Amino acid sequence: MISSTIGAAAPRSRRPAGTRRRGAPRGAARWALSAPLLIFLALFAVIPTGYGVWVALTDQTVLSTDVRFVGLENFAAVLADKAFWSSLWFTAWYTVLTTAITLATGLGVALLVNRRFPGKRALFTIVLLPIMIAPALMGLMFRLALNGDTGVIPAVLRSLGMQVSLFDPHAVAALLVVLEVVQWTPFTFLIIYSGLQALPAELYEAAALDGASRWQAFVDVTLPLLRPVLFAAGFLRGVDALRTFDVIYVLTGGGPGTVTTTLSIYVYKQAFVSGSFGLAAAAAVLVMIIIVPLVPLLISRVVVQPGDAA
C-alpha cells in the first residue's frame, strides 16, 4: 500500500535518470523473452483469425477472380440456413452428452483402477489403447467392425440372437455417442486417475476416523478435491468434442440428411464442396462468437487460485 502510494505520487518524468536506464532494458528483456510466444500467437492465432474475419466479409469462392467486400451478407446467409442451426444443435447436444458421459465413465474407471491389484499395468495399457488411434482410422475401424455383412459386432449380436441394426437412421446419433465414449473415456480416465493419485491419504484416514463411509468419503473428500481436475478434463474433452469431424464424417457423412452434421462438417462442406469460402468463414466466425464468451467461465473453474486449496 505504501509503495503504491509512493509510486502514484512520483510522476515518471521526475524519476532519477539512473532508474529509467535500469527500467528500459528490463522492458526490452520482457519483450525479447515474450517474442517467441508473441510471434507464435501472431502467426498461428491473430493473423489467421483476422484473415478469417476478413474472408467472412467477402464473397470469396474458389472461382473468384475478384474478391468483393459484402459486409455482413455471409453472416445473414449462414444464420438463415436451416442446416447451420441443425448442425449447431447437434454439435451442442453431442458435445454436452459425450463430455458428461466420458467424464462419468473416466471417473468410474479411475476409481476402479485406483488400487493395487495384479495385472494393473497390462490393464492400464489396454485401457489406453483407443486414444492412441487416430480418429479417422478409428472411424474406418468402426465402419468395418459394424458392417452388417462382415463386421464382428453384428456377427456377435446375431450369435446372441439379437437382430439389431446399428446404423438404423433413428439410432445412428446414439451410436456415434457410444463410439465417442469408447474412444475418449481413456483420456478422461488418465487425467482423473492422475488427480486421484495426488490426493493426500491423510484426509481419507481422518474421514475414516470420523466414521465416514466410503460413499461419504467419495462425496465429501474425493469429489471436492477432484473438482479442478474434473473441470480440466471436461474442458479439454468439450473442446475436442466441439470440433469433432473425422469419425462422424467417415461413418455417416453427416447424415441421414444432415441429422449428424457437426459444425466442423458444415464448415468443411461450405468451403470444400460448395467452394464458398466467405460463407464457411462466416460460419466459423459465428461459432467463435458463440464459444469465446464461455471460455473465461470455464477457465476460471479450471485454474486454481492461491488459497483455493485451503
Place this chain on the structure above:
Amino acid sequence: MMRKRRIAAAALAMGTVAALLAGCASGGSGSSGGVTTVNMVLWPGPEGDAMQKVVDAWNADQGVKDKVKVKMVLLSRDDTFSRETTEISARSSSEDIYFVASYNVNYYQAGLDPIDDVGITDSDYFTPVVEGLKIGGKQYALPLDVSNHFLYYRKDLIDRLLSDDAQRAAYRQVSQKVLGEARDPKDPADWDVDDYLAMAAYFSKSANPGSPTTYGTALQLKTSVFNITLWDDLLWGLGGGWTTKSGKADLTSPQAKKAMDVYRTIYENKWTSPDAAQAEYAETNSALESGDVAFAMQWSSAYSELTDPTKAPKVAHTIAVAPEPGDPHSTHVHALAVALNKYSKNKDAAKTWLKYLATPEAMTAYAKAGGIPSMPKVLADNVDVNAAFTPIADQVGKYGYTPPLFTGTFDAMTQLTEALNPGWVGISPVDEVLGDANTKLQSQLDKRK
C-alpha cells in the same frame, strides 16, 4: 546499446519467421539440368497405381528424349478435391496438372487452362465423356478413366427362378402384392424399374420366406455425394431427369416421386439391409460378396473384385452384369481426367506429357496397367486384360448419360444427396424432400454462369 539490442531482436525474429516460411515452401516442379519436372496430381488406388506404371515407362524412355520428367503427387482419395480447391483458390503453381472429373471440371475452371492444343481426338473417346469435359466449346481436361454403373446379379439364382415353374408362380404372387399386377420373371437385361422392385421383394425373406437370400438388393443410402448417381439411374430409367427440357429443376416430377418411392419401399420393407442407411461402395461389395444379396446397382470398378475368386469366393463364379433397370436403361457416366493448372510455370512441358496421354498408345499402356480408359477401341482391343471392358464399352455407349454439368454440379450432387436421403430411409415425407431438393437444385442452376 538499447537500439542495437532492438535491432538484433528484430533481426532474430525476422530470421526465425523467414526460416519457418522457407520450411513451409514446397518444391518438386521446375527445371534442372535441362529436364523439366512436371507435377501431376492423381488419387491413390487403382487409377494412381495404373498411372504410376505409365509414368515410370515415360520417365525411362520418351520423357528422357523430350526432357520432361513426370512426378506423381498422390493425395488422399477422400481429400484430393479439397486439397485442389485450396491450391486453386491460392493460385498455387506447385502442381502443374490437376486431377479432375466430369462433375467438377466446371467448378475448377477458373484455375485451369484449356488444352485444345494437345491433340485430343474426340472420336477416340466415348462421346458423353469427352463432351463432359468441355466448357464453352473448349476442352478443359483430358479423359482418363470412364466410370459407370452395372446391375450386378447372381446368375445362378436368376437362372433357377426363370427355369423353375414353382418359383415363377411364387414370383407372380410376390409381384402381385408389390406392384398390383402379376408379372413373369424376366432376364435382368430386360428389367424395368417395376421388375427391379418386385425382384427385390422376391429375393427378400421379409417378403418371401422361401428366398435363398436374406435381402433382395443392397442400396447405397449414406449421405455421400456419389450415392445420388445410383438413384439417378432409376430416375433416368423412368424417363425423368434433374431438369426439364427448358433447364428448370424437375425433381417434383412423377418420375422423381416414383424413383423415391422405389428406394423408400425397398428400405422400409427390409428388402435391403437396414444398415444400407450408411452404405456406399465398399458396403455394397461386402453385401454381394457375402452371398446374402441377389443383386445390386454398383460401380463398374467393382467388377474385378466381385469376379475374383480370391476376393469374392462365394459368388465370383456366378456374378453377372446387366444394364441398370429402366426403360430406357440408363447409367450415370463420368470421366476421371487431368487438367492443366492455369498458374503452372511448366505449361509447355506439361502439354508435352498431356499430348502423350491423349494417344491410344498411352491409354493402351494405362489399360494394361489396370486403368479403364475412356477410349472404346482401346477397351475392345484389351478385353483379355479386363473382362469388364466388354460391358463397359457396350453400356456406356448405349445407355450412358451425364447429369447437367455446370459450375455447381458437384455441390448440387452433395445437396441433393442430403436433401433426398431422409426420404430414402423413411424419416421424412417423400413430397417434402423432393420439394426441398428441387429448391436447392434450382438455386444452384440459378447461379450458373
